[in-house]
Amino acid sequence: MEVKANEIRAEVIKMLVEAGTGHPAGALGSADFWTLLYLGGLIKINPQDPWNEDRDRVVLSAGHYCPVLYAVLAEAGFFPKEELSSLRKIDSRLQGHPVARMLPGIENSSGTLGQGISVAVGMALAARMDKKKHRVICFMGDGEQNEGQVWEAYMSVAKYKLSNLTIVIDRNNIQIDGHTEDVMPLEPLEEKLKAFGFAVIEVDGHNMEEIEKAMNRAKVTFEKPTAIVLHTIPGKNVDFMENDYAWHGRAPGMGETVQALMELHKLRTLDGKIIND
Amino acid sequence: MINHEMNLVEDWNNLEKRPMRDGYGEAMVEMARKNTKVVVLIADLLESLKLDEFKKEFPERLIEVGIQEQNMMGLAAGMALSGKIPFVNSFACFSPGRNWEQLRISVCLTKNNVKVIGGHAGFGNGTDGANQQSFEDMAITRVLPNMIVLAPADYEQIKKAVWRVMALDGPVYMRMTKPAREGMTTRTTPFEIGKAQVFREGKDISVFACGSMVYEAMLAAKELAGTVEVEVINVHTIKPLDTEAVVKSARKTGKVVTAEEHSIIGGLGSAVAEVLGENYPVPMRRVGMRDTFGESGEPEELMKKYGLTKNEIIKEIKILVNKNE
Numbered sequence: 001m002e003v004k005a006n007e008i009r010a011e012v013i014k015m016l017v018e019a020g021t022g023h024p025a026g027a028l029g030s031a032d033f034w035t036l037l038y039l040g041g042l043i044k045i046n047p048q049d050p051w052n053e054d055r056d057r058v059v060l061s062a063g064h065y066c067p068v069l070y071a072v073l074a075e076a077g078f079f080p081k082e083e084l085s086s087l088r089k090i091d092s093r094l095q096g097h098p099v100a101r102m103l104p105g106i107e108n109s110s111g112t113l114g115q116g117i118s119v120a121v122g123m124a125l126a127a128r129m130d131k132k133k134h135r136v137i138c139f140m141g142d143g144e145q146n147e148g149q150v151w152e153a154y155m156s157v158a159k160y161k162l163s164n165l166t167i168v169i170d171r172n173n174i175q176i177d178g179h180t181e182d183v184m185p186l187e188p189l190e191e192k193l194k195a196f197g198f199a200v201i202e203v204d205g206h207n208m209e210e211i212e213k214a215m216n217r218a219k220v221t222f223e224k225p226t227a228i229v230l231h232t233i234p235g236k237n238v239d240f241m242e243n244d245y246a247w248h249g250r251a252p253g254m255g256e257t258v259q260a261l262m263e264l265h266k267l268r269t270l271d272g273k274i275i276n277d
Numbered sequence: 278m279i280n281h282e283m284n285l286v287e288d289w290n291n292l293e294k295r296p297m298r299d300g301y302g303e304a305m306v307e308m309a310r311k312n313t314k315v316v317v318l319i320a321d322l323l324e325s326l327k328l329d330e331f332k333k334e335f336p337e338r339l340i341e342v343g344i345q346e347q348n349m350m351g352l353a354a355g356m357a358l359s360g361k362i363p364f365v366n367s368f369a370c371f372s373p374g375r376n377w378e379q380l381r382i383s384v385c386l387t388k389n390n391v392k393v394i395g396g397h398a399g400f401g402n403g404t405d406g407a408n409q410q411s412f413e414d415m416a417i418t419r420v421l422p423n424m425i426v427l428a429p430a431d432y433e434q435i436k437k438a439v440w441r442v443m444a445l446d447g448p449v450y451m452r453m454t455k456p457a458r459e460g461m462t463t464r465t466t467p468f469e470i471g472k473a474q475v476f477r478e479g480k481d482i483s484v485f486a487c488g489s490m491v492y493e494a495m496l497a498a499k500e501l502a503g504t505v506e507v508e509v510i511n512v513h514t515i516k517p518l519d520t521e522a523v524v525k526s527a528r529k530t531g532k533v534v535t536a537e538e539h540s541i542i543g544g545l546g547s548a549v550a551e552v553l554g555e556n557y558p559v560p561m562r563r564v565g566m567r568d569t570f571g572e573s574g575e576p577e578e579l580m581k582k583y584g585l586t587k588n589e590i591i592k593e594i595k596i597l598v599n600k601n602e
Contacts, residue, residue, distance in 0.1 A: 053360070059355075099386060099387060100358065100386070100387040100389070101387060102387070107358065108354070108355070108358065108383070109382050109383060109386045109387055110382075111382070112378060112382050114347075115351050115354075115379055115382055115383050116351075117351070118347070118348045118350070118351020118352050118354070118355065118379070118383070119351050119352075119354045119355035119358065119383055120355060121348070121351070121352055121355060122351060122352035122353060122354060122355020122356040122357075122358070122359070122363075123355040123356070123358060123359050124355075125340065125352065125355070125356060126355065126356045126359030126360070126361050127359065129316075129337065129338070129361075130359075130360075148347070149347040149348055149351065149379070152342075152345040152347060152348035153348050153351065153352075155343070155345070155348075156342055156343075156345070156348055156352065
């Protein structure tokens with residue numbers, strides 16, 4: 001699965017360089033999570049029947065992460081992989097920020113931050129009203145927690161005790177203008193989430209086993225909704241991007257792309273020991 | 278001359294005064310009985326929107342979000358994406374005032390099936406002052422693609438509108454004014470979204486009005502009858518505007534006045550001006566809030582002070598008629 005995640009990272013780099021704009025840091029940092037979520041059997045989905053009403057809903061609230069979501073959706077078979085190169089281009093279904101139902105697997109429109117979590121709460125409420133068993137997973141950025149709407153939504157999650165909803169926050173500590181704790185401090189995040197009624201699980205976002213365990217625990221936690229705080233390194237596995245907030249919203253150039261892809265290739269093949277593609 | 282095809286109330290000297298929101302609350306209950314997909318979201322204004330009966334009968338279908346207009350709109354979007362027909366309720370100044378951006382992205386962008394009901398529009402919250410009044414709601418919703426914007430004229434019309442709003446797949450904004458006003462329409466008055474209604478036929482000048490100003494326009498027409506024959510058109514649908522009806526009447530009379538309890542910028546007046554400007558330019562005047570905020574006072578007092586009465590409509594009619602002579 002780690003190898004697969006690095007393939008997804010390479011796809012993301014290729015998409016962004018082709019598009020010329022986009023957000024690499026979060027997409028690379030969260031690639032392990034996304035790969036496991038869609039390709040590791042953590043959710044109930046069917047690429048051949050993408051809108052089946054019993055599917056689990058994956059709501060991407062932090063819309064700028066979409067390249068990695070598009071990459072895993074294509075890999076899972078929701079749409080042809082060739083389409084990935086159309087990201088951000090005219091007449092494409094792969095909008096720079098996702099548009100609901102424009103592409104199989106895209107549940108909501110996002111990009112203006114803080115909205116997806118409310119949409120996810122609405123979906124979880126509707127599921128409960130209809131006595132449906134599917135789950136709703138909402139992925140958010142840490143910078144996104146700046147938005148007041150997010151905390152409004154958390155209050156309503158607590159009110160309705162929506163244990164069918166799991167929120168995942170990518171805690172990569174960066175946002176456009178710098179480090180989250182400089183721009184608008186979030187800490188103590190865990191305590192805040194707990195105070196808002198969540199069962200909080202902190203995980204190493206690059207440890208597949210930990211992610212899987214947390215997601216499975218969320219499924220069997222019925223007394224409260226679960227918040228998984230995913231500690232990740234922005235730009236993970238591309239050395240010159242790691243932990244540098246400058247890469248939040250900047251696409252790599254040609255030279256940088258070659259270097260990034262070489263690094264990822266090395267990781268994917270474990271220095272050539274596994275397979276040389 | 279009253280247009281009898283509209284089946285309006287016969288006796289105009291004894292019109293029954295009823296608040297629009299009463300019709301809304303009643304219709305919501307009736308509709309929810311028929312359609313289990315209908316859900317109501319409310320931001321701490323249950324009784325103001327007359328939804329207490331709905332809550333009594335369908336407690337599990339009423340989502341009370343507290344004072345959270347932004348979250349409310351998002352919740353509604355998620356519920357609509359799950360097959361529900363959510364009605365989002367608050368005062369017009371807060372919703373769509375405070376949650377416009379959620380309306381834009383989570384609802385309108387993909388024609389998501391959310392219905393937004395703006396109560397106490399215009400001077401409804403009179404004594405509360407400018408910050409609770411709303412003269413911008415039609416402008417900010419009209420500009421959104423995929424949006425339908427309604428401003429029905431009275432209690433009966435609201436009741437019919439609610440059913441049509443529910444049956445239609447896509448986002449709708451409907452505003453209601455607060456005070457109990459004269460009911461002009463009856464149960465048999467036709468109502469179709471997007472179809473303007475000629476309430477009174479005339480040959481000299483057209484008055485296009487919506488909401489509370491339809492009655493004022495009818496009063497103005499009655500007062501001028503004999504000297505100026507005024508055609509009064511109830512434009513309950515601001516978007517999509519009934520272009521055909523607007524042009525047809527303008528062609529007939531050659532002069533147009535618009536009247537709305539809303540800013541003259543961006544609402545009905547603007548919509549009519551846009552259509553006539555492109556299709557059939559004629560001299561035109563707009564009655565409405567003239568690029569200003571309100572203040573505290575009783576709604577009736579404020580309507581007088583800010584020129585939202587039949588007198589202002591008559592004044593504008595005379596300006597156009599005299600100009601022509």
